[in-house]
Amino acid sequence: MRKVAVGLLNQAKKLLFLCFIGPIEKVVHEMVGVRKESIWRRLLALLVWLKDLGRLAYSGYRMDAKRWNGPEWSILYVSDSTTNSEAELQYLLFDEKPSELWLGRHFTWKLKDVIRRYGTPDCLVVLDLNRLIKTSFQAKLKIRIAPWLRTFMDVSGTLDATLQRMTRERRKNIRKLIVQRYEFAISQDPADLEIFHDRLYLPHANRRFGERAIIHSIDIPRDASAKRQMLFTVRKHGNLLAACLGRFRRYANTFSAIDLGEDQKSEFSDRENAVEALYWHIITWAHANHFNLVDFGRTRARLNDGVFEFKRRWGMRFCKDIAGYAMWTFLASDLPVPLIRRLNQLAFIAETGQENRGLILVSRQAPIEEKERLRLKKVACQAGLDGLLEISMPD
Numbered sequence: 001m002r003k004v005a006v007g008l009l010n011q012a013k014k015l016l017f018l019c020f021i022g023p024i025e026k027v028v029h030e031m032v033g034v035r036k037e038s039i040w041r042r043l044l045a046l047l048v049w050l051k052d053l054g055r056l057a058y059s060g061y062r063m064d065a066k067r068w069n070g071p072e073w074s075i076l077y078v079s080d081s082t083t084n085s086e087a088e089l090q091y092l093l094f095d096e097k098p099s100e101l102w103l104g105r106h107f108t109w110k111l112k113d114v115i116r117r118y119g120t121p122d123c124l125v126v127l128d129l130n131r132l133i134k135t136s137f138q139a140k141l142k143i144r145i146a147p148w149l150r151t152f153m154d155v156s157g158t159l160d161a162t163l164q165r166m167t168r169e170r171r172k173n174i175r176k177l178i179v180q181r182y183e184f185a186i187s188q189d190p191a192d193l194e195i196f197h198d199r200l201y202l203p204h205a206n207r208r209f210g211e212r213a214i215i216h217s218i219d220i221p222r223d224a225s226a227k228r229q230m231l232f233t234v235r236k237h238g239n240l241l242a243a244c245l246g247r248f249r250r251y252a253n254t255f256s257a258i259d260l261g262e263d264q265k266s267e268f269s270d271r272e273n274a275v276e277a278l279y280w281h282i283i284t285w286a287h288a289n290h291f292n293l294v295d296f297g298r299t300r301a302r303l304n305d306g307v308f309e310f311k312r313r314w315g316m317r318f319c320k321d322i323a324g325y326a327m328w329t330f331l332a333s334d335l336p337v338p339l340i341r342r343l344n345q346l347a348f349i350a351e352t353g354q355e356n357r358g359l360i361l362v363s364r365q366a367p368i369e370e371k372e373r374l375r376l377k378k379v380a381c382q383a384g385l386d387g388l389l390e391i392s393m394p395d
């Protein structure tokens with residue numbers, strides 16, 4: 001009887017995804033880049049809410065509780081097991097993979113009880129759950145962090161205006177790259193997409209992110225010209241150095257350049273220059289074709305993240321990823337000094353209402369230098385964020 005019930009539940013979940021979640025998510029993806037003043041904005045907000053609600057139902061309103069134990073601190077991790085962030089959080093919060101203690105599977109309405117039962121005063125609680133789930137549990141530290149932010153480049157003005165939003169170093173590099181002899185091309189040939197996927201995209205993703213890599217399935221249609229995706233490539237002396245696969249968004253004047261690949265056999269400096277040249281090629285192409293925005297995909301919500309820093313120097317802006325449905329919630333009443341230092345080094349970007357702010361934990365035992373605080377504030381402002389969120393922790 002139990003097998004029958006489980007089978008029916010799995011079938012119901014499949015139908016929920018095929019008939020409700022999947023179709024809505026496809027429309028939401030096509031609305032990436034819709035501006036606040038657009039007539040589509042209210043519809044987008046409704047669709048995002050319905051998508052998140054569907055994902056919550058898909059999870060069965062259940063969550064897994066685990067305790068991660070490291071040499072200097074412990075973390076209570078609660079997840080609905082569909083958010084795909086466990087490896088990333090362990091990588092960020094520990095130097096080495098922590099030991100794990102399974103604490104059972106629970107209903108989401110038992111969240112507060114789970115925190116009280118398994119949390120300790122010096123333990124960081126990390127909730128990796130649907131953004132619709134909020135807890136009334138009170139703690140000194142209580143912040144919400146989006147696992148991903150989406151990055152946009154405004155190309156609706158002049159190219160000079162676009163350049164002025166970049167850092168001085170980035171503008172200098174672009175001027176150098178312009179005089180170098182790169183060969184640019186745009187393709188919709190399925191054979192080129194296969195080469196990109198196998199030779200550039202997969203090796204690049206696996207080498208850079210390892211087990212944390214999130215591999216996208218790439219659609220390689222028979223009639224590629226009928227699709228809205230395009231492959232941008234950059235070569236030098238005939239050698240393919242880097243490429244990026246992008247697509248038009250149906251309900252916004254946005255071009256999304258998301259899946260990047262590099263030739264791992266080339267020298268690092270050659271790949272780095274080729275990627276910069278590729279970005280500039282995409283920006284100038286989008287400007288010439290009268291797009292408002294270029295969507296350069298997602299980045300982790302951390303001021304000190306390498307991808308975030310690379311994109312910030314291009315003058316890109318960062319906002320909530322409407323395609324995502326999960327949020328990280330950090331809860332703590334007290335924390336070990338080494339963990340406070342770790343969190344300050346990571347420099348998460350916290351969501352506070354409609355604002356995004358860089359997080360700093362203030363502690364006399366783990367002080368942050370004024371020079372570093374000012375640097376983080378400058379980075380946050382340059383990225384178009386709303387400054388810093390400073391939270392005092394007990395000494």
